[in-house]
Amino acid sequence: MTATNPSASPPIEPMLAKVAQELPASEGFLFEPKWDGLRALVFSNKDGIYIQGRDKKPLNRYFPELERALFEVLPKGCVLDGEIVVSGDKGLDFDALQARIHPSTTRVALLAKKTPASFVAFDLLCAGGKSTMALPQAQRRVRLERFLAAAKPPLYLTPMTRDRAVAQDWLDRFEGAGLDGVMAKPEALPYTPAKRALFKIKHERTADCVVAGFRFYKDREDAVGSLLLGLYDELGVLQHMGSASTFTMEQRVALLEELAPLRKDALKNHPWANWGEPQAHEEERQPGVRSRSAAGKDLRWEALRPERAAEVKYDQLQGDRFRNAATFVRWRDDKPAAQCRYGQLETVGAAELQAMFTARSNKR
Template sequence: MLAKLADELPAGAYLYEPKWDGFRAIVFRGQDDVYLQSRDSRPLDRYFPELHDALLKRLPRNCVVDGEIVIATERGLDFDALQLRLHPAASRVQKLAKETPSSFIAFDILAVGARDLMNAPQAERRAALEKLLGDVKPPVYLTPITRDRDVAVDWLTRFEGAGLDGVIAKPESGAYLPGKRAMIKIKHARTAECVVAGFRYHKSGKDAVGSLLLGLYDDSGTLQHVGVTSSFTMAMRRKLVEELAPLRKNAMDDHPWREWAGAAAESSRMPGSQSRWSAGKDLSWEPLRIERVCEVKYDHMQGNRFRHAAIFLRWRPDKQPRDCRYDQLEVTTPYELERIFSSGSSGS
């Protein structure tokens, strides 16, 4: 079951939960084994061997549980550490499992024993989940919930420092609907003014821009690649090709990222780098002279980069590229993950 994005938390008969920033997973606990599956039905067991054993030990037999795989550190949730687990070498996975062990946070139940709960109301499923996992021990957790909208609004602010992605609102009377956006998610939203240092062509061809490459200056005056913005209509994509054309002339001569042009994709800091999520996509990029500034909306930072693609808002011709610095960004206070599980965990 999926969620649709909203600008604010809905009021009414909802269960509110923290939105965890990890890998969505469904756990099938049978009589003698456990199977861990991703949202797109891919097996995850081999990437999280320590979690496989913990789930086998801590979950009751014959149940199907929906939740999130996360890696918690002293700085909060670490999505980069999760991505590193998707490695073909079992020895590497085993090493990382010891160094950065994962956890599973349960937030819904689809079946228990011989009973199919998918058509049961959300409130009934939550009660069954609490009964099943009320005394569960780490690294398996039961997500907190609240029925109090004011508490959920407070979570939206307080929990961000732990790396949480926002808040989810689930209708109390709603059934579990696979593939349907039957939940509501509210994410953090902020704006930033960024340098437009390059672009990638759209997959349709070189008559349209796919995304703009964004940069911010750090304290040493180095322009760092912080992410992309790609929320354009097709008409806008074609217009951008013409609009940006003058900025391509001699763009590489003094470009701060010139050493990355044509380089092997070894670093995630490179604008053209491949990742385990890019699935062989053409990520080559076209440099632009460092002259343009745009304002974007983003949800939160992961390290020094935007966690997700930013949303283009407008050009800022009144801003100089050198003024686009990290110090414009709001800094969130770290929050201990352990304290989250004591906040409204029984549906207060």
């Protein structure tokens, strides 16, 4: 792909963010929703559209419908930073988005029609063949708004506010639509590739879960890699919620010894004994069987009698499971495992995703 100057040429490493516990209280920040999608830079010039992923690899082949649409609506000689998302009936659908990264061309074409993607732009790196990266964040935002004034789906401009109260409302209210938190951007900040100069604020909650299995740590047989967590649904069925894997090596070794009594007769009447059947999750396999994914990850798991409860921290749900790995807090031996149920989870009602797309809270 030919570009008009070096600043418009891929690859450009995206600017990054570090985690903050709460929204900054001081002045001088622009707040935006944190979209739960695939980070991407879009380069547009006379030769076409180039979509670059966060790892600097091209994404065009996975999103042909997005490539075509952006070619039609974007002026030549521009670079946008943003997020590729897929929306469903209840908001953003990260599972459907992940499914779009598929090696089969036929499958990609089918999914492009079934679950078409959108691009939400939140920064302007180049316009008219001239770099804007040295400009302050606030000036780039003004130019971005002008640049996308006539944007139409599947291209969207992310909402922005300087009002902390509005940003807090987004953090609380729109999570049900699949949004992943709020971004805080210093308004005087130039675009600094690969630097963690932004702030991301995400929810963090706790839940008491059943520990019903574990995976070994990498290739070791003497340490726990992750605990497999579950919650009982309304029918009394133990559903897999995800895993907790943040332990020191000393803790991993100690956990294996501590869990040893629960491994005896664990598969007898175990609620997940049928893992490995076609309806099971792709990453789940029969206990004790050495199985590896295409990426070489050891997918073996070991069953535990579901008798112990643990308190864990989690950020958000993806469907009926934890979106990311949870963090182990403590054992809850004072609580019967049977009382670890879905009802304890803090759920947020699904919000209209279109309301976020069309929000007009851009206060200056």
